[in-house]
Amino acid sequence: MIQTRQLFAALLILGSLSLTGSLADAAERKALPVDEASQVQGFETYRSDLLKAIARRDVEAVVASAAPDIELSFGGDAGHDALRSFLTVSEDDLADEYKDQAAGMREGYWDALEEVLRLGGKADGPDAFDVPYTWTVELGENDDPFTTYFVIDRDVPMRDRPNRHGAVEKVLAYDIVEVIDGGEGTSFHKVRLETGETGFVDKVHLRSAIDYRARFERRPEGWKMVFFLAGD
Template sequence: MKLFLLVAGLLLASPALAQRQTFPPIDEAGQNPSLVAFRADLLAKIEARDTDAVVAAACPDIYLSHGTAGGPEEFRTNLTVPPETLGEEFKDEAAELRDFYWSQLQQTVSQPGYFDDQGEFWMPHYWRIILPATVDPFTAFYVSGESITLRQAPSRGAPILALISHEIVIVPDYQPDEEYQKIRLTDGTSGYLLSDFLASMVGYRAALVRSEAGDWQLCTFVTGD
């Protein structure tokens, strides 16, 4: 469940009326020592690329996609990416796709997280932010850094307009291969921000859930709205 509300209409307000909000990363994992131990162990298995061990740490019904059944075998396929499961034009990309999936899993589970009202632990922490209904979530990004320079032009030498820390910004036309993205702040200011510090609000997130037996499991790893 998302807990922090980004005030409705804020992203469309005029510069004279709008306010900027920051959402600093806070990791609530320390509230539960058994969760801390499970996450550290899971990360070690992910870093070792131990497919069997990572799959064994998943829920029997792990949620992996908004359009598939999920489950451990689908999770294993996502982790291994057998070329025969891909279309002919993508078979040569199997290794690249596999590496990307592992890297996204490692990065996501490494993020600060929070407990929802069901006791599930969600990562990353900014997934708890509720966007206004007027905002297309696919254009919303979290600035994952402190005092990141917003520049007048897409160049490291361009004049600095503001310093951005842990805010939600709008990127109307994200360009995957560009060093800088043109963004808009909630107060209406536009400029250019380094792509490395922009995390999509519909990017990967993960949930760790305690079973009835008391064991923590990875029960969600999904991307999209």
Template sequence: MRNFMLATALLALAACSGGADEPVARESGADAFPDQPEPAAVGRFAPQNDCVELPNAKLFFVDLGKAVRDRDANALLKLTSKDVKLDFGGGGGLTTFRERLEAEEGQLWKELDEILMLGCGRDEAGNMVLPWLFSQDLGVDDPFSTMVTMGPDVVMRDKPASTGAVVETIPWDTVQLADGFDPKAPFAKVTTRSGKEGYIATDKLRSPLDYRITAAPAGDGWQIVSFVAGD
């Protein structure tokens, strides 16, 4: 199911990123993504594609999506700068990137799966930023205590259990953590923008400072120059 969702999301990005005069995607990548309609977006921060007019973005998305879907480290590294930034402590480079992809029980591949379903934005330098969310001004004072609801039908309940009464539905919007965040806990206590308190399932929340990709122009294409989390 996740592979199908990833294929659908990448097709939507690729389809929106190529003009009529752009070259057709390479056959090896195009065959990987069946034609599917783009889902409707609901919510302030529902994923969008702001990379529509960038030249050759379609080729990049198709190749990136295929590399991630196939868990093909060699293909992914071909799309990556030799000086890629991987953290804020000096970690970087292709060798380190490969090592991290092979470690942690494939966790970085799972992060890439999710990123590629969350749209594409552009930074002030004209680079592509994935997910789209990271390129947006969320209008919050503390991004470290901010989470974004991941979906059009995310519910907040009155207690940390699936049996709790629904207080509010919060589609693709910001909430503030009330008691910190434990990724292993099933629910997190949050406060909405209107001041209501409740509990949202942890797997329906994403930090705006979570993993993101920056891709910069390189020749006639694009190259990943950073893949980091945090700040």
């Protein structure tokens, strides 16, 4: 189970940098966590119920929370049947070389859905809501979405080498960084800050700009998830 992140504790100490404003001129670029669920009628209750359904792995409740035409990929996967198949993928659904990955794929999908909900988001008018908050950040014209990442916690050590014993060179909090080395074989990414400083950050504290995101809309029958996608 993904634990609820401490999204709001740093708001007072990180100042007044706007999440949606221009970030290009900041010496250290930040994307402060935000959650406007309470500002949109009915969404907070809908999200709470959906999180409970995810926690108990209630496939049909999650499917019912989605629009019949929900978009699930850029390759044409859409609709309730496709969502159900992603939530229940088994060895029988996969080619022989991938059968041993079925459990990981299935749980990864559930976890990704839970995390985007728990990270909070922003209202887009009274009838739409986007998650996670990182997806609502407007990137600069020079930002590559494939290498732009968000530090989604506070008090995150940036180390001089890619392991937990490395010396802490800087402590990050909700920074926007560029990943310059994927750290294959380690749990760390090498990142570069807006200031030019580089170091290694544990991947658990980072989120890609093109990671999973979801949109919800209020329809006549209530709130519905209308897409759940990753990639660009």
